[in-house]
Amino acid sequence: MPLAFFQRAVELVERHRRPGQIVEHSIQTNGTLLDDDWCRFFKQHRFLVGLSVDGPRQLHDHYRVDRLGRGTFSRVLQGWRHLRQHGVEFNILCTVHAANQQHGRAVYRFLRDELDARWIQFIPIVERIDTRVMSTDDQDQHLPSTKTRPLYTQSGNLVTRRSVDPAQYGQFLVDVFEEWVRNDVGRVFVQQFDVALEACFGRHLLCVHAPECGYGPALEYNGDLYCCDHYVEPNYLLGNIHRTHMLALVAGERQQAFGQHKRGSLSAKCRQCAVLRWCHGGCPKDRFVPSPDGDADQNYLCPGYARFFSHAQPAMQCMVDLLQRRRAALGVMAWMAQRDSADGPYQVCSCGSGRKFRFCHGERAPTSSFDGVADDQVDGSPAGV
Ligand code: SF4
Ligand code: SF4
Ligand SMILES: [Zn+2]
DSSP: OOHHHHHHHHHHHHHHSOTTOOOOOEEEEOOTTOOHHHHHHHHHTTOEEEEEOOSSHHHHHHHOBOTTSOBOHHHHHHHHHHHHHTTOEEEEEEEEOTTTTTOHHHHHHIIIIISOOSEEEEEEOOOEEOHHHHHHHHHOTTOOOGGGSOOOOSOOSEEOTTSOOHHHHHHHHHHHHHHHHHHTTTTSEEHHHHHHHHHTTTOOOSGGGSSSOOSOOEEOTTSEEESOTTOOSGGGEEEETTTSOHHHHHHSHHHHHHHHHHHHTOOHHHHTOTTHHHHTTOOGGGEEEEOTTSSSEEETTHHHHHHHHHHHHHHHHHHHHHHHTTOOGGGHHHHHHHHHHHHOTTSBOTTSSSSBHHHHTSTTOOOOSSOTTTTOOTTSSOSOO
């Protein structure tokens, strides 16, 4: 969509919003076409821009390629520089997949230190397929064009080779958490960690880990309203807002049933799970693995969720205790430091790597083998604006 489309959209919002009504704009972009005009517009209308970056160049360019198969890292960084120059607020959306799943800490450090990111979301890539699509995926790991392969549907119980490994997704989050909880609490905001902490107080910031679905319907250009943007399929059409008021559709029986299905379809394993209060079985679209009891479909990411939520639990409890005593959650960093020093530098690291703490998440942690943006000369100027 050209800039003019969004300028018109904002004009219409201004014309039709009620007195006193506050409208906040946000947009998700891969950043490759951002320039001064776009960024002036974002700044003027106080957009929050979500920028998709999957880590340092080698990791980002693995799957994020253009139509000619060329990596987009340099162009994304160009867009990032424009955002920074214009003082536009941004957060980073980083997908976790087969190429970067082993490098949680390197990815996090890159986003924090090189891109100066303060708000980060990690999105697990789970591309569910059946055997029909599998044969195409086997031939073509990079999947360059939707024209040459069948469309993905919410069916099958296989995943593409670029999908994240479920257990490794949990380890990725643990690696990030170990870094964050020692250094960055109150300074860098990682969505998954905020979600877990808020859940301790019974608040659910993200539908994926809420007890029920139903709060994010998807509106199509023609007025069709669907249950959720992951279910824009005929069986999930609620109606059309030209014929029925949107509030009536959202409050209607169909959407209620869609929301409650998430809780009602939990497996016995989920219902007895120690981390259910944080996880809630994850998104129904990812529930396609047979459960151990064979009673329901289990979430593909279950091993990762179990690993992360149980690992983070003691530190989360420390933050809860601090907040309940009206103290800042960042006190958890002192608690971690105390624990680390009591355990000593040569204890096995708590992240589960099996390595000694000092050489894993401690003071002699390995530096990244990725070169980050240091060699990036996209506009003739050194990187790191
Ligand atoms: S289906 Fe998934 S994405 Fe949609 S509302 Fe439910 S949890 Fe959220
Ligand atoms: S961790 Fe696994 S078993 Fe536990 S609630 Fe989540 S999906 Fe269910
Ligand atoms: Zn470690």
